[in-house]
Amino acid sequence: MSANDVVLLESTLERERSKTASKLPVTDFHTFFVARQYLKAYSPNHDDLLSGLVDGEKDCGIDGIYIFVDSLCIRDDEPVTRLGRRANLDLIILQVKNSSGFTENAIDKLIVNLPKLLDFGRDEETLAKFVNPKLIEATRRFLETYKNLDLPQLRIFVAFGSLKATHLHPQTQVKASELESVLLGTFGGCEPSVQFLGAGEICSLVRENPPTIRRLNLAENPISTDTAGGYVGVVRLDDYEAFITGSAGDLDAGLFEANVRDYEGETAVNRSIQQTLEQAESDIDFWWLNNGVTIVASRVQPANKMLELESPQIVNGLQTSTEIYKRKKRSANDRDARSVLVKVIEAPDDAIRDRIIRATNSQTTFGPSVLRATDLVQRRIEEYLLGKNLFYERRRRYYFNKQYPVDRIVSIDSMGQSVLSVTVQTPHVARKNAGRVFDDDVYNLVFHPEHPLAAYHACTQLLQASRDFLSAYRKKISVEDFQYQLAMLLGIALARRQEPTMRDLAKIEDAEVRTSLAKELFSIIQEEYDHSSRMTGIYLLDQLAKDADVTKRILERGRGYLRSSSRSDGV
Incomplete structure (x- = not known):
């Protein structure tokens, strides 16, 4: 880290606030900005990011708090019960200060307060004396989500952002290990992580743009027609799983036109897909028994057994995609040689995209949010x-x-x-x-x-x-x-x-x-x-x-x- 990083970050913050969020209080904008960079892998929208701001009186040292289940931001009280066993539950806690260093006091606050906030038996009336309402509600939502899910894989990320910091004192890192131990003591099966984001690290996050180009590896050369931009092919299950999985190992919510909440859970159709995936028969391929998925992209470039897709979106096949993603959690089988049928359509025009979404979902009970947008x-x-x-x-x-x-x-x-x-x-x-x-x-x-x-x-x-x-x-x-x-x-x-x-x-x-x-x-x-x-x-x-x-x-x-x-x- 260097002093130049501090100058560059200050310039970026000033420019971004003026352009995108001039009405937000400065301290809220700092947290909003860092959250936007830190949470890129989850593809949050502006409502998601704003909902997590809890800075103010009685904030217990927390400026932002976010809950994600399989890349879905949980910001209302609807129970999340349909994502099956071993869903990924992530709790992200942010503290962002416009300071030149990281203090042990900031970590001490969380060491004291997090066990109280994340206690299933907590007394909220007592908490209200020293915790602000938004933080009480957010942590209650996390606890309720944890209870409603079926044996989720819990990860807790705590990130301290210091906008002018250029170094980290060794003793501060020792305190971070103590905080991780406290989190493990609170939830024995969790994976805790404490990170420090100085000016250099935040600048690096800003430079990391989510890829707009994705490559889809096919089992064989795709079939296309005289109409440019349309391809049909089969993709090995492992290759398709890699395509829909983000860098952190989660289902990549940014690929889905629909909200991930549209996954319908343990329905008869999804149980049938699960059984088909689990019963690997050497003489029957998966795509013979499944309708497959439809992907639209603003540009499609074929190259032998690979399609290069610009800004791809899966507009039909959320249920199939989710079951393919989940299958590795249910089974430790080696590479699966079976394939899924994939239609890929180049649709740079918005009206054409809407027609494709409507047509490919007309015979399904696909979640409503994707269809509503085309009304x-x-x-x-x-x-x-x-x-x-x-x-x-x-x-x-x-x-x-x-x-x-x-x-x-x-x-x-x-x-x-x-x-x-x-x-x-x-x-x-x-x-x-x-x-x-x-x-x-x-x-x-x-x-x-x-x-x-x-x-x-x-x-x-x-x-x-x-x-x-x-x-x-x-x-x-x-x-x-x-x-x-x-x-x-x-x-x-x-x-x-x-x-x-x-x-x-x-x-x-x-x-x-x-x-x-x-x-x-x-x-x-x-x-x-x-x-x-x-x-x-x-x-x-x-x-x-x-x-x-x-x-x-x-x-x-x-x-x-x-x-x-x-x-x-x-x-």
Whole structure:
């Protein structure tokens, strides 16, 4: 490491913050930036990265905390139970400081606090006296995930980032070994790792760009037709497993058009695939019994028994791919000579890509998120929001990878949460489980093709206005615990409707949210949280924010506020 690394990193941080996240507080941006580099192998999107920021009062020495199961970022309360035995469960803990060295005190904090935070028998009411709400919720989610999975392989990574550090004191490394021992004492079967990221190491991470070119080795030369860009071939199971596996040995989530959560688990179809993989018959190849997978890429270059793919995405075959990846965990067999059928299509045009995804998944129960992105209503929302200088990520990481400003990117999850809060008036669902938006009953309600496009802009603007207002209180509260309830009340107040429809909301898409109005409505939520705490004994705000009964009472108060304000206005 050298002093030049410090200068280069400072320049990079200043440039990146100005370009992509100028509204984030500087300390949050530093953690966001380091997390983005450190977690590249997991392909997180901007929502994933922002959700892990826990810096502030009572943070126990933790600035960022992230949970991944087989490369899926766990940031809501939906149980992850479908990934089978021996799934990879990774807990990543970050501390990022704009300092010139690593201190033993920073490690000591984690040595003391992590055993308390990661204790299945912990008392959360006691924890709340010295731990902030976001950190309590994140560690609870980790513990629940660990219990719900079937004998997961647990890895705990602790990384200390020091933006101006150029050296590491030997005694600090000794302390790191002590922290690893503490983690082993907490979870006997885990693989702990403590790393120190100085300016040089962080610069190296920045230079490591995820490969956009992937090579797929075929068992034989592929078959192609007169139509350029389409190939059919068979790939040895081991070679295909290598293609879908990341550098850390995990299933590479970045290859899948669908969310890895779309894996359906122990269904009859998947058990059949498992049995076929486990029963290696010398006279029957795997691809004879399986529909195979479909891959699209922006460019395909053949070279004998190999295809060079630029920005490949597996758009059909998540179930087959996951079972092939998992088979090595179930069996220690030597190289498997069988093959899987693979279709590879060059599709640089977005519309063609959508047609391929629709067609290749029309006969399957493929997870919903990949199909939702191709819906006409999703494309229309994207086009409309572009006119408002907002970038709608109907496809995961599309604008994030292009380095667009984070505060101008709106994900499908976030849009669903805003509509659930403002017009469906279920902010507790939005807070608890963002993934619910893909369920048929919810999706068809939220993303109905007859809804006016201006209403989607209004909903996301109301949610953003809530976040902006609450950011002034971020050192005392978790913004997530209030933003959805506040957006709901703002929708009622500005549309002047007890149950505003999407057409009502379309009329207020550019309405200004007065600070005085937000403050009045915020006080309603606080009062109802306080009342519910006294009545139920629940003191953790995230649990109140996810409670349907609390929403019902806040909704009644909001409607009462509307009635009283209407009378005072002579309406």
